[in-house]
Amino acid sequence: MTDVKVPVLGESITEATLGEWLKKPGDAVKADEPIASLETDKVSVEVPSPVAGVMGEQFFKVGDTVEVGAVIAVVGEGGAAAAPSPSPAPAAAPAPAPAPAPATDAAALSPSVRRAVLETGVDPSTVQGTGRDGRLTKDDVVAAAAAKPAAAAPAAAPAPAPAPAASGRKEERVRMTRLRQTVAKRLKEAQNTAAMLTTFNDVDMTEVIAARTKYKDLFEKKHGVRLGFMGFFVKAAVQALRDIPSVNASIDGDEIVYHDYADISVAVSAPQGLVVPVIRDAQDLSVAGIEKTIGDFGKRAKDGTLKMDEMKGGTFTISNGGVFGSLMSTPIINPPQSAVLGLHRIEDRPVVRDGQVVVRPMMYLALSYDHRLIDGREAVTFLVALKNAIEDPTRLLIDL
Known part of the structure; x- marks a missing residue:
C-alpha cells in the first residue's frame, strides 16, 4: 500500500x-x-x-x-x-463495458462541474453535455438540477400525505466553504484595521465605447481575444497609480511600503466564490496583454484550475460589479493593499455638455481607501486622472 x-x-x-x-x-x-x-x-x-x-x-x-x-x-x-480485463475479455467484456464509461466521464469532469454535481446530486451520466466535444459544463448540471423538481412533481402530486408538510417552513444549514470563511474573515479584518473611506466620481464612457466598437473585430482577429473595458481601466489605473504612488502603497507596521510596479488584482467570479488573481507587472503590458491575462483568469476560475501563486500579492484591486448590474457600491479593501477601485454598470443618463442637456453612457466609479495612508486629495486626484484617461483614451497612448 x-x-x-x-x-x-x-x-x-x-x-x-x-x-x-x-x-x-x-x-x-x-x-x-x-x-x-x-x-x-x-x-x-x-x-x-x-x-x-x-x-x-x-x-x-x-x-x-x-x-x-x-x-x-x-x-x-x-x-x-x-x-485482468484483457484475459477474461471474451466473457467479461459485456459486464465491464458500462462501468468504465461513467468512471471515465467522472474523471474527465472539471473541478467546477464536479462541485456542481456534488452539490446538486445530479447523475452526470444522465446529462447531455453542451461543451466542446460534448463535455459537461456547470450550466448543464445546474439546468438538470432545476429540471428535477419538475419531473418529480407529477409523481409527488398523487401522494396526499406530504401535503400538510409542504405548508410548513423549512430551513437548510450548509457548512461554509473554506473560501467563504476566509473571505469573511479577511473582509472583517479590513474593516477593523483600516480607516476606510470611499470617494465617488462618474465617467463618460462615450469615447471608450466608440473605440471598442470601431476596433473590436480587428483586435480579436489580431490578438485572439475580445476587446473589453477592463483593458482600458487597468491601463488607466496603472498611469494614475504612477502619479499617485500612495494609492499603490501599503502599511507594514509603522512603515509605508511603496511599489515601483503595479500588480493589479482583478476580482473574478468562480463557482466557489469570488477569487482575486493578480496581473503581474501590469505597467509593462499592452491592452492586448491585459485582456489576454484577464480572459485566461476568467476561464480557469470557472474550471477551478487557478494556481495559488496567481492569487498572492497584488498592490491594487479592481472589482467590476457592473457585470452583475450594480449601480453603485463601496468596495472593501483587500489587505494589505490600501485601495480598491469599484466599477459599475454603464447606463444612459442626462448630463450637461456645452450648456446642453444630452444623454451619455455613464458609469459610477468608487475608490475605497485606507485613510491612514491616503489623503482625500490624493484619492480624488487619482479618480480624476482615471476619469480623464477613460474619457479621452488617446491619453493612454501618449502617456498623459
Missing part, C-alpha cells in the same frame, strides 16, 4: 478542507490521476495518486479538515488490477 498525503498547498497554508473524493475504494487509478479535491483559502487543489493501482481505504470524510502532510488514503500498487 502507498500513502496518499496532502501536498504542500502554498506559503503559510497549513490545512485544507476535503471537498470531494473523486475515486471510491476499489476503483482502479492511474499514476498522477486525481483522486480527491481539497478546498484551501483561495482555490481548489486536486490530490493525485502517487502510483497506479487500486483505491484503498479513505481516512477522512468530505468536509473534514486535513493538514499538510496528513495521510488521507492508501492506494494498493496492483498493476494486475488493470491487467
Whole structure:
C-alpha cells in the first residue's frame, strides 16, 4: 500500500478542507490521476495518486479538515488490477463495458462541474453535455438540477400525505466553504484595521465605447481575444497609480511600503466564490496583454484550475460589479493593499455638455481607501486622472 498525503498547498497554508473524493475504494487509478479535491483559502487543489493501482481505504470524510502532510488514503500498487480485463475479455467484456464509461466521464469532469454535481446530486451520466466535444459544463448540471423538481412533481402530486408538510417552513444549514470563511474573515479584518473611506466620481464612457466598437473585430482577429473595458481601466489605473504612488502603497507596521510596479488584482467570479488573481507587472503590458491575462483568469476560475501563486500579492484591486448590474457600491479593501477601485454598470443618463442637456453612457466609479495612508486629495486626484484617461483614451497612448 502507498500513502496518499496532502501536498504542500502554498506559503503559510497549513490545512485544507476535503471537498470531494473523486475515486471510491476499489476503483482502479492511474499514476498522477486525481483522486480527491481539497478546498484551501483561495482555490481548489486536486490530490493525485502517487502510483497506479487500486483505491484503498479513505481516512477522512468530505468536509473534514486535513493538514499538510496528513495521510488521507492508501492506494494498493496492483498493476494486475488493470491487467485482468484483457484475459477474461471474451466473457467479461459485456459486464465491464458500462462501468468504465461513467468512471471515465467522472474523471474527465472539471473541478467546477464536479462541485456542481456534488452539490446538486445530479447523475452526470444522465446529462447531455453542451461543451466542446460534448463535455459537461456547470450550466448543464445546474439546468438538470432545476429540471428535477419538475419531473418529480407529477409523481409527488398523487401522494396526499406530504401535503400538510409542504405548508410548513423549512430551513437548510450548509457548512461554509473554506473560501467563504476566509473571505469573511479577511473582509472583517479590513474593516477593523483600516480607516476606510470611499470617494465617488462618474465617467463618460462615450469615447471608450466608440473605440471598442470601431476596433473590436480587428483586435480579436489580431490578438485572439475580445476587446473589453477592463483593458482600458487597468491601463488607466496603472498611469494614475504612477502619479499617485500612495494609492499603490501599503502599511507594514509603522512603515509605508511603496511599489515601483503595479500588480493589479482583478476580482473574478468562480463557482466557489469570488477569487482575486493578480496581473503581474501590469505597467509593462499592452491592452492586448491585459485582456489576454484577464480572459485566461476568467476561464480557469470557472474550471477551478487557478494556481495559488496567481492569487498572492497584488498592490491594487479592481472589482467590476457592473457585470452583475450594480449601480453603485463601496468596495472593501483587500489587505494589505490600501485601495480598491469599484466599477459599475454603464447606463444612459442626462448630463450637461456645452450648456446642453444630452444623454451619455455613464458609469459610477468608487475608490475605497485606507485613510491612514491616503489623503482625500490624493484619492480624488487619482479618480480624476482615471476619469480623464477613460474619457479621452488617446491619453493612454501618449502617456498623459
